[in-house]
Amino acid sequence: MSQPETFMKSLKGKVAVVTGAGRPKGIGRASALRLAEHGANVVVTDICRKYEGDLAAYGVGDDWAQLQGVVREIEARGSRGLACQVDVTKRSEIAACVDETMAAFGRIDILMNNAGTAVGVGPFLEMSQKQWDLSLNVNVTGMFNFCQSVIPRMIDGGAGVIVNTASLAGLGAGELMCGYVTSKFAVVGLTKAIAAEFGIYGIRCNAICPGMVDTDMGDSEYEFISQMEGISIEEARQRAAEKIALRRQCKPEEVADVVAYLCSPAASYITGVAMPVAGGMAQGL
Ligand SMILES: NC(=O)c1ccc[n+]([C@@H]2O[C@H](COP(=O)([O-])OP(=O)(O)OC[C@H]3O[C@@H](n4cnc5c(N)ncnc54)[C@H](O)[C@@H]3O)[C@@H](O)[C@H]2O)c1
Known part of the structure; x- marks a missing residue:
């Protein structure tokens, strides 16, 4: 997508943190690269290890080398990059990443809470407690954790932008995805609550609701x-x-364009929205 000159490079000097950014085809990587193209320095994070036991079958970005590859791609676009291994359910790992980011860049202007899991998709009555807990822990508590760690830095900096990756499943329910739907509705609620509470500090918080990417x-x-x-x-x-x-x-890059827009000054009066990026796909119930 071609962008007007004023929009391109509008994030120069800003520092962004993107979670769940290690997978080569992922929305996180595409968004991190787009933010870099718009001038931001970008910290990319991912879990970089496999789940254990009966959750091991669920794919996650388990490869540290891939995450470092994304840093090289960011640098090839003329921005600075940094990789942090972070499981978003672990507050100590988030704190270490935020400290490393502050030491390297001195500020955090943008947070994209993108890490997510579709664990437990299938019949509701077959969903295990472990799957349910993991779904809510990653998709909702992970965002809560990251927001609590980063918002004080944004307040200190006088402004900030948060983009949470929800889903069309966070606006309407479909069958056989109860944990995912519940978690993504919660992401929309969290987004609006943060927008309401922190607008006074110049912090905008929006959710994107992709359809089928x-x-x-x-x-x-x-x-x-x-x-x-x-x-x-x-x-x-x-x-x-x-x-x-x-x-x-949808291509991941088409989601990334919306993320870059929401992070840019062009969206300076947009907060608390849950924006479908779904090509006109109807939301569910
Ligand atoms: N692909 C779609 O059709 C679609 C539609 C709507 C919403 N989404 C959402 O988009 C986001 C990105 O998904 P994607 O489609 O790019 O798939 P993806 O699997 O490439 O990305 C998910 C990322 O989250 C990471 N992750 C999972 N558990 C984590 C944890 N505990 N800590 C840190 N990182 C963790 C994974 O390693 C992976 O990099 C997710 O939140 C997903 O729910 C995707």
Whole structure:
């Protein structure tokens, strides 16, 4: 997408932290690179380890080398980058990352809470307590943790922008994703509560609500649908596209453009919104 001159480089000198940014096809990496293209220095974080035990099957960005690769991509765009290994459910790891960021850059202007998991997608009655807890811990408590750690720095800096990755599933419910839907509705609530409380400090907080994005998480949804309905993965993709007004899935870069806009001065009067980035896909119930 081509941007007017005034919008490009409008984040020069700003410092952004993006969570869940290690996966090559992810919304986090695409957003981190777009913020860098707009001039921001970007700290990218990811869990960089596998879940243990019966949760090990759930894909996460478990690769430290990949996260460092994103830093090199940020630097190739003329900005500074930093990688931090952070499990968003662990407050001590967040505190260490925020301290490292402050030591390296002296400020935090932008926080993109993007880390998320679709753990437990499937029939409600089959969802284990462990899956439910992980879903809420990563998708909601992780954002609570990061916001509590970063907002005091934004208050000290006199302003800030937070973008939380919710989902269209945070605006309307579909079947077979109870934990995910519950967590993403909570993300929208958290977003609005923070916008209401911290606007007085010049802090804006918005949520993005993507529909069907071509990422690893998106791919796993088609695998799930193909198993549930006994159809091929390609057919599952096509059926999903038929429910979208634009008749195609979203590219991570198209979400990243919205993130960059919300972080820019062009969105200086937008706070507390939950913005669908869904190509005209109807939200659920
Ligand atoms: N792909 C879609 O269709 C879609 C639609 C709506 C919303 N989303 C949301 O977008 C965000 C990014 O997802 P994506 O589609 O790019 O998939 P993705 O799997 O590439 O990204 C999710 C990221 O979160 C990280 N993560 C998971 N648990 C973590 C933890 N405990 N601590 C730190 N990081 C952790 C993963 O390692 C991964 O990098 C998620 O919040 C997801 O719910 C995705």
